[in-house]
Amino acid sequence: MPVYTPRLDIPALYSRFDAPITQEDCGAFCSRFNPSGKPFCCDICHAVPVAYRQEWEYLQLYTDLWHEWCGDECASEPVDPREMRADTPGHLLLLACKGPQACQRQYRASSCRQFPFFPYVTADYRFIGLAYYWDFEPMCWVISHLEKVTSEYRQQFIAVYDDIFNIWPDEFESYAAMSEEMRDFFNRQRRRFPLLHRNGGFYTVSPGRGTLRHLSMEKTRQFGPYRT
Numbered sequence: 200m201p202v203y204t205p206r207l208d209i210p211a212l213y214s215r216f217d218a219p220i221t222q223e224d225c226g227a228f229c230s231r232f233n234p235s236g237k238p239f240c241c242d243i244c245h246a247v248p249v250a251y252r253q254e255w256e257y258l259q260l261y262t263d264l265w266h267e268w269c270g271d272e273c274a275s276e277p278v279d280p281r282e283m284r285a286d287t288p289g290h291l292l293l294l295a296c297k298g299p300q301a302c303q304r305q306y307r308a309s310s311c312r313q314f315p316f317f318p319y320v321t322a323d324y325r326f327i328g329l330a331y332y333w334d335f336e337p338m339c340w341v342i343s344h345l346e347k348v349t350s351e352y353r354q355q356f357i358a359v360y361d362d363i364f365n366i367w368p369d370e371f372e373s374y375a376a377m378s379e380e381m382r383d384f385f386n387r388q389r390r391r392f393p394l395l396h397r398n399g400g401f402y403t404v405s406p407g408r409g410t411l412r413h414l415s416m417e418k419t420r421q422f423g424p425y426r427t
């Protein structure tokens with residue numbers, strides 16, 4: 200049965216999801232810890248961006264910043280692209296850009312705008328806020344400084360994904376699955392995980408019971424080289 204994919208207005212999505220994640224240039228803080236000198240999320244050896252297929256149709260028309268990811272872009276760690284492609288849902292495409300020196304802010308993919316967060320969906324199917332890609336705890340400066348995330352960015356994130364989920368149930372399902380994966384990971388680690396709630400507050404989530412506890416900013420955890 201064909202999967203229903205609604206038509207998104209990509210230029211509108213980009214213009215509504217454009218606020219800087221922090222007031223600071225967070226890439227300047229993390230890139231100093233990456234031997235390549237690039238921000239981790241802009242280094243293809245650490246993160247492969249994805250875009251909706253209809254985003255790719257749009258981007259190809261307006262910029263030569265991107266190409267389809269081949270698997271050989273990371274010279275130190277070429278990978279067999281078949282496995283990653285097999286793990287990528289059909290409505291998404293793996294991309295590679297020309298790198299941070301050539302970045303064109305207006306043509307960043309949705310995955311660039313979203314990073315390091317994804318929409319967190321509870322076990323009872325509510326989109327309640329922003330959680331982070333946990334693999335990046337030791338790399339991403341923002342994850343160690345959640346208090347720096349601007350409220351404008353948070354509001355744009357919530358509004359954009361509210362609209363996407365309203366018309367695209369399968370996309371909601373894929374983030375529900377990712378949220379479940381996150382709960383499993385933190386359950387194994389016996390750790391609560393932070394959540395930037397849609398109400399503007401900060402909480403930690405119990406991965407087992409799903410209960411929220413208010414998070415004081417003095418108690419946010421820092422990772423890797425960002426530990427003070």
Ligand code: SF4
Pocket residue numbers: 225226227228229230238239240241314315338339340341342
């Ligand atoms: S979002 Fe994280 S990984 Fe990306 S540039 Fe900012 S601090 Fe670095």
Ligand code: SF4
Pocket residue numbers: 240241242248296297298299300301302303306307308311
């Ligand atoms: S388009 Fe810009 S923000 Fe996105 S991965 Fe490339 S350099 Fe980073």
